Amino acid sequence: MTDHPDSAAAEGWRGGQHSPWDAVLFDPARAEGTFLLGLAAARLGRSEAAMRWFRRTVRLQPGWMDGWAALADAGRRAGRWREAAAANAALLVLAPAHGAALANLAMLERGAGNPRAAVRRFIRALALDSGQAGTWNNLGNALRDLGATAQAAAAWRRALALDPGQADALGNLGGALRDQDRYAEARVLLRRALALAPQHAALHGVLAYALSGEGRLEEAERACRRALALTPALADPLCTLGLVKQRQGGGDALRWFDRAVAATPGHPLARFNRGLAELESGALADGWSNYACRFAAGRAGRERRFAIPEWRGEPLAGKRLFIWREQGVGDEFLFASCYADAIRQADHVVIECEPRLLPLFARSFPKAIVRAEQPLRGRALVEMVDCDVHVPAGSLARYLRGRLGDFPPRSSWLIPDPARVLERRQQLDGIGGDLRVGIAWRSQLMTMERQWAYLPLDDWGPVLGVPGVTFVNLQYDDCEAEIQRAEARFGVPIYELERLDRKNDFEGTAALTANLDLVIAPANSVAELAGALGVPVWRFGARDWTHLGSGVRPWYPSMRVFHPHAGEPLSAALGRIAADLRRAAVLARRAGAEAPGPRLPARPARRDHPQAPSLRRH
Incomplete structure (x- = not known):
């Protein structure tokens, strides 16, 4: 104005x-x-x-x-x-x-x-x-x-x-x-x-x-x-009305997005929101096309310019492909599920990743060259890359996941460091019962809008009260006071590894996660990492576009999703997780009694072992 x-x-x-x-x-x-x-x-x-x-x-x-x-x-x-x-x-x-x-x-x-x-x-x-x-x-x-x-x-x-x-x-x-x-x-x-x-x-x-x-x-x-009464063809309120209708569960959200696009041809936010709605309903072809408007709509990282053309799905045989990161770490884990297919199709692939992920991605994609993302201030306006074509990571699915049948059955695509996996196994030995469960309860980016998707640890009583389960903290921000409060309230220890920087040491966190029987988390990078490692993960929250019209998240074969039913609070989904966790703990206890020999990772029967190396409880 x-x-x-x-x-x-x-x-x-x-x-x-x-x-x-x-x-x-x-x-x-x-x-x-x-x-x-x-x-x-x-x-x-x-x-x-x-x-x-x-x-x-x-x-x-x-x-x-x-x-x-x-x-x-x-x-x-x-x-x-x-x-x-x-x-x-x-x-x-x-x-x-x-x-x-x-x-x-x-x-x-x-x-x-x-x-x-x-x-x-x-x-x-x-x-x-x-x-x-x-x-x-x-x-x-x-x-x-x-x-x-x-x-x-x-x-x-x-x-x-x-x-x-x-x-x-x-x-x-x-x-x-x-x-x-x-x-x-x-x-x-x-x-x-x-x-x-x-x-x-x-x-x-x-x-x-x-x-x-x-x-x-x-x-x-x-x-x-x-x-709209003042200016009937104003695109922004038309688009916002579509979002409101979508959140209210109305079926006419697409109509408002279309009116916004008609009022301002190519309106990027309306097209992007329409794309998310289409993907959520399973209309993948149109959904991926409109999802491409995410940069212009301001819903992804800054769009970058290269001296080479963008890959548009043409054959990659004989070509060198550059894949660049565009969004948060959790999205990076999800989009990385497409990397192996791109590597098979192209003669040469260069993958750019968040610097903290460099060793994990280099080990997981040995046939590609993996580089850390260059700081924004160090980039040229038009970037030069020694490749023939480039593609933002979030656009790979448009050409490699055009239908649900294109999702491969592979259980994982990230490989933790074997030496650190063994180290974490030794640290975990000596604690807990028959089932080790990692937990996280929020995202690092906690906007007002995103708070609807998370529950504080104080609301985890039904889960933390399940007997026979050892809980390990995977939350990666400052949460010590919350854990102490939950331990005092629910009478259960929540363990965490000392000297592990869960925010920055993804190698250590991946090794710890690989040693767990299960991870329970909402929509955050903890759940995405566990799924990418092939660890069983129970993700709770509302449906979103990444379900692609299905009752699962087809990217992650090892993931189960728990949604609140219509009219239910999010805590209802956590209640169903607690019921299933109770059954899983009973089965694990029976299996342990029938086969008392060591398993991976080995677990002694005692719940609390004060001599466990580098492990502390709050």
């Missing part, structure tokens, strides 16, 4: 400081007369006529700054960007310190797709007069275009400090908070903005998205419909 500062000189004439008839009636050929006629035409909304009079004004008096300022303003209003820019440039030749001209020219630079030049001009304008709230707001817009979100927010806050009633700055800052998933803070600012500008359709749309992120779906729907 942008402010458009008018020239101060033009405002002076509009304010009646001069009588237009004084000049026009006596000598209509004078520059003052043509200038006033231009102002009169501008007031009547006749922008082309206004420009003709202002052009005549500057021809008659080329050194008159007010004439150039009025021509620049009229050109902007008429959408004649080049002429407006030329007029502002002429004004700056006459007055290099003309703040309004600098700000106007900056807006034209931004409109022409040159945000970096716009930022420089806005900063020059503010150096001349730092009290212009509209210029601070517009500087924030240009900084946002450059991806400098923190600096943009600071500029919008400066605008609001100067003018708390700046609706555009309130809306922009609210939108930025929404993009950071700070939905509640965004809602407060956006409601303030709408109190000042209640007919601003786009602001209602931004508010709708923030409300949707908070889970306030009915309010979000009302905000969408208010926006």
Whole structure:
């Protein structure tokens, strides 16, 4: 949302400081007369006529700054960007310190797709007069275009400090908070903005998205419909209404996504959301096609440019393929299930991975060259890779998993370090009963929206109360206080290996996970790693697109999914896990009694062994 500062000189004439008839009636050929006629035409909304009079004004008096300022303003209003820019440039030749001209020219630079030049001009304008709230707001817009979100927010806050009633700055800052998933803070600012500008359709749309992120779906729907009542073909609220309908369980979400695409052809977020809905329903061909919009929609990492073409599914025989990472570690484990098929098809494959995964991936894909991802600051704008084609990791499935029958039956695709597996086995020996179960309960990225998919450890009582089970912590953030509280509350130890950095040492975590009988986790990287290692994993949470219309997650043969039924809370799924875990513990105990010899990994009967090396309980 942008402010458009008018020239101060033009405002002076509009304010009646001069009588237009004084000049026009006596000598209509004078520059003052043509200038006033231009102002009169501008007031009547006749922008082309206004420009003709202002052009005549500057021809008659080329050194008159007010004439150039009025021509620049009229050109902007008429959408004649080049002429407006030329007029502002002429004004700056006459007055290099003309703040309004600098700000106007900056807006034209931004409109022409040159945000970096716009930022420089806005900063020059503010150096001349730092009290212009509209210029601070517009500087924030240009900084946002450059991806400098923190600096943009600071500029919008400066605008609001100067003018708390700046609706555009309130809306922009609210939108930025929404993009950071700070939905509640965004809602407060956006409601303030709408109190000042209640007919601003786009602001209602931004508010709708923030409300949707908070889970306030009915309010979000009302905000969408208010926006659409003001501007029926506004794509963003159409798209948000589709999301709301999808979360409400309605069957008409696709209709709203389609309307958004029709309103703004190619609308990337609507196409991306449509793709997720299609994948979730099992419509893989269309779903993968629309999932390709994830970069333009801002739902994946930054899209990268290469000097080589992108692979589009053509035969790879005789070609060198570069696979690059694009999303989080959990997604990387999932997409890596396609790597072996790509390696078989291409003569030469280079795999880029998150640096912490380098040794694990290098061991798991020995026929490929595995490289650590280069830091963003070290990359060229157009990257050079010694390959023939490139592909983002998330696009492999489009060409290798076009239908459910294309998912191979292989149980695993990641191989832990055998030496570290043995080391972890020795550390685990001496503790526990007949069943060792690793647990994790949340993701590292805990946005308000994602909190719906997780349950705190305090809610794990039914699971932790199952007898005959040894629980091992796999949660990879600071969780010591939570574990101590759960141990005290439920009377069960939760073990964890000392000197294991579960966040950064994926080799050690993979070796530990490979020694467990079972992993129980929600949608996070712990569950994805366990599935990629072929360890039995029970994943709980709502259905998502990765189920691909099935009752399982076909990527992971060793994974079972536990979903809450319609109308149930997420804890109901955890209750069913507890019931199945109780049965599994009974079977493990019977198997142990019938075959008391060692198994892999060997487990003595005692539950707690204070001499267990490098193992501690809270």
